[in-house]
Amino acid sequence: MDGAGPDLSLQEVEAVAAKIGPLETLLLSGGEPTLRNDLPEVVAAFFLSNRLRNVGLPTNGLLPERARLFTRRILELCPGMALDVNVSLDGVGAKHDAIRGVPGAFEKACETVRMVAELRQQCDRLRVNVSTVVFDANWRHLPELLDYVREHLDVNGHYVELLRGAPRDSRLALPPYRALRRINRLVLRNHLLYHGDAEKRRWPHETPYLRELHRWQERVLRGGRWPASCPAGREVAVIESDGRVRACELRGVVGDLRQSAYDLHAVLQSPEAAAERQTIVGTRCSCTHCVFLYEAFAVHGIPNERRRRWLERWLRLRGRLYRIFR
Numbered sequence: 001m002d003g004a005g006p007d008l009s010l011q012e013v014e015a016v017a018a019k020i021g022p023l024e025t026l027l028l029s030g031g032e033p034t035l036r037n038d039l040p041e042v043v044a045a046f047f048l049s050n051r052l053r054n055v056g057l058p059t060n061g062l063l064p065e066r067a068r069l070f071t072r073r074i075l076e077l078c079p080g081m082a083l084d085v086n087v088s089l090d091g092v093g094a095k096h097d098a099i100r101g102v103p104g105a106f107e108k109a110c111e112t113v114r115m116v117a118e119l120r121q122q123c124d125r126l127r128v129n130v131s132t133v134v135f136d137a138n139w140r141h142l143p144e145l146l147d148y149v150r151e152h153l154d155v156n157g158h159y160v161e162l163l164r165g166a167p168r169d170s171r172l173a174l175p176p177y178r179a180l181r182r183i184n185r186l187v188l189r190n191h192l193l194y195h196g197d198a199e200k201r202r203w204p205h206e207t208p209y210l211r212e213l214h215r216w217q218e219r220v221l222r223g224g225r226w227p228a229s230c231p232a233g234r235e236v237a238v239i240e241s242d243g244r245v246r247a248c249e250l251r252g253v254v255g256d257l258r259q260s261a262y263d264l265h266a267v268l269q270s271p272e273a274a275a276e277r278q279t280i281v282g283t284r285c286s287c288t289h290c291v292f293l294y295e296a297f298a299v300h301g302i303p304n305e306r307r308r309r310w311l312e313r314w315l316r317l318r319g320r321l322y323r324i325f326r
Contacts, residue, residue: 005242008257010038012243014045015262023050027291028057029249031241034066040073047078054082058131061087061109062102068115075123086131086159087113091138092148099137113153127156127201135163139175139183146190156200160187162217162288165250177221184214192319207319208311209294212303217288226286226293228300233277236295237268247276250287 026046033039046052059067071085087109090099096106117128130149134142149158163174174180191207194200216226233247240246243257245267254276255267267273303311
């Protein structure tokens with residue numbers, strides 16, 4: 001990234017973790033996380049210091065052996081912690097290779113899924129998922145990809161996210177709004193099929209929240225705003241690999257851990273971070289970022305308990321109908 005310094009060392013990561021306090025969920029990002037040789041030890045630093053319960057590890061799947069080795073090591077170093085390994089697939093076969101610009105990328109990603117999924121036989125804390133980013137180059141092929149993954153890869157789930165932010169390649173864009181609505185219905189149907197399989201271990205309340213996520217995203221894409229304040233900089237923060245801190249990766253830098261004694265709380269209590277939060281609230285900052293949408297649901301209790309129970313019953317019925325008539 002522009003202006004990035006050297007990555008935090010493992011010792012610096014341990015210093016950051018030591019001052020954060022309880023932390024339930026850690027979502028890793030990239031680039032490609034498995035390129036970092038001490039990745040398992042980085043995760044373990046947060047597990048040991050912060051009572052970490054859940055970790056999400058994304059990978060492009062180009063290094064199957066390394067992904068399996070690191071997954072096994074993380075599970076060994078962090079007993080009791082749940083780990084989701086999310087392998088990126090943006091199309092079937094040559095379509096994925098073309099999008100990624102790497103010949104053979106699709107086969108390597110599928111091999112990563114197979115090799116990591118084998119570890120579930122020894123550890124039920126591991127879930128293996130496929131993650132897809134939808135944009136104008138691949139949305140028409142999404143039905144083919146969803147069916148391929150469900151029928152040929154033994155995954156716990158398949159998550160579809162929208163292209164967000166300002167891509168470096170100006171040719172990348174979201175599909176038309178009407179197409180996105182069709183995509184959301186297709187994705188929800190696919191999730192219901194996974195939830196109907198008792199062997200696909202998923203969070204039981206996931207589908208009502210997924211439906212709400214789609215509704216909020218569609219609202220934003222129509223030019224509207226989130227119906228609740230964004231948790232960026234309050235309940236969620238982003239630490240760059242070099243120690244810079246953002247409220248959200250789509251917004252600016254608010255501090256530097258190396259200049260703040262590796263204290264994330266000090267950065268988030270700074271005037272710069274306070275001004276960022278005020279701007280987020282004042283402008284009713286809204287986007288399609290699924291991580292922040294889900295956290296907003298948690299903070300504001302959306303959907304409420306009564307609506308969630310009703311949605312779960314309705315979606316379970318739809319799932320049964322899908323399985324009968326597919």
